[in-house]
Amino acid sequence: LLTGCGQREEEQHSPELLLGFSQLGTESAWRSGNTSDIEKKAAESGVSLMLEIANRKQEDQIAAIRRFIAYQVDVIAFSPIVEEGWDNVLLEAKEAGIPVILVDRDISTKSEGLISCHIGADFYNEGVMAGEYLIRKANSLQMDEVHIVEITGTEDSTPMRQRQAGFMDTISSDPRMQVIESVNGDFLKSRGAECMRYLMEKYGDDIDVVFSHNDEMTLGALPEIENAGAVPGKDIIIISIDGGQEAIDVLKEGKINCVVECTPMLGQELMDTAKKLKNGEEVEKVIHPNELFFSDEQDLSDLAPRGY
Numbered sequence: 001l002l003t004g005c006g007q008r009e010e011e012q013h014s015p016e017l018l019l020g021f022s023q024l025g026t027e028s029a030w031r032s033g034n035t036s037d038i039e040k041k042a043a044e045s046g047v048s049l050m051l052e053i054a055n056r057k058q059e060d061q062i063a064a065i066r067r068f069i070a071y072q073v074d075v076i077a078f079s080p081i082v083e084e085g086w087d088n089v090l091l092e093a094k095e096a097g098i099p100v101i102l103v104d105r106d107i108s109t110k111s112e113g114l115i116s117c118h119i120g121a122d123f124y125n126e127g128v129m130a131g132e133y134l135i136r137k138a139n140s141l142q143m144d145e146v147h148i149v150e151i152t153g154t155e156d157s158t159p160m161r162q163r164q165a166g167f168m169d170t171i172s173s174d175p176r177m178q179v180i181e182s183v184n185g186d187f188l189k190s191r192g193a194e195c196m197r198y199l200m201e202k203y204g205d206d207i208d209v210v211f212s213h214n215d216e217m218t219l220g221a222l223p224e225i226e227n228a229g230a231v232p233g234k235d236i237i238i239i240s241i242d243g244g245q246e247a248i249d250v251l252k253e254g255k256i257n258c259v260v261e262c263t264p265m266l267g268q269e270l271m272d273t274a275k276k277l278k279n280g281e282e283v284e285k286v287i288h289p290n291e292l293f294f295s296d297e298q299d300l301s302d303l304a305p306r307g308y
């Protein structure tokens, strides 16, 4: 009798679902906002979350996924730092019968059926929006040559590859556009600063545009432009991606010209999808959130706080 009561109690209080999530790191406001949103939405949805934050190392993420498998979680989710190299651990998850959701970044694999769903932004389209803005801006300033430097995100990561591809595909039909150098800033503020210092020393006044793959690197780059005696937003057109509060404030000050939104608020979709997978329901293969775009073409005085 006692055991029976105990069991019923346990059933009532046990969480609906145990979700293991491997976050790739803490490199940006975007990343911290993404982690907090997932923690918040898990708590609100009655999902018990095993959260592991890797130190931007693929092997840490693989070890975390192996712990989730050993623990027999219901669903595994992770944000892969790079696209290649996940097949072995994902096969192990598949053999254990645990569905896997990709959050934010994608993977590249030739194996079928390793992933149930990918919830993340359309990074290619973000690059397209950045390129389209630049074409409009060059038209309005009547520029006849546009010298661009690109500060890219982590090599071999989805947002780095797709943002670059979308941007290049968009500007390449415009003969004024010329990317004079592309450097790897690894999505880090400190690297953004180093890259910009190097670029200012090498090209100085020749730079018309900085296309930076995230806000963190942009915020690192701006003081380096000023130190070199140029005015960001005026002498050099600054294009960024993410749309965190700090970058939006700097956009309003006029030192950034355009910020393409990439929302980190993926927690609710993740919880809903994980529950469906646990119940054996069908889910969509790819889920892209809606995204906005902010620039000096708009009045942003009424913009709500960004939340990251």
Ligand code: GYE
Residues within 6 Å of the ligand: 027, 028, 029, 030, 031, 104, 105, 159, 187, 213, 214, 215, 216, 241, 242, 262
């Ligand atoms: O743009 C950047 C973060 O993968 C979309 O990673 C994410 C990117 C984001 O470090 O700030």
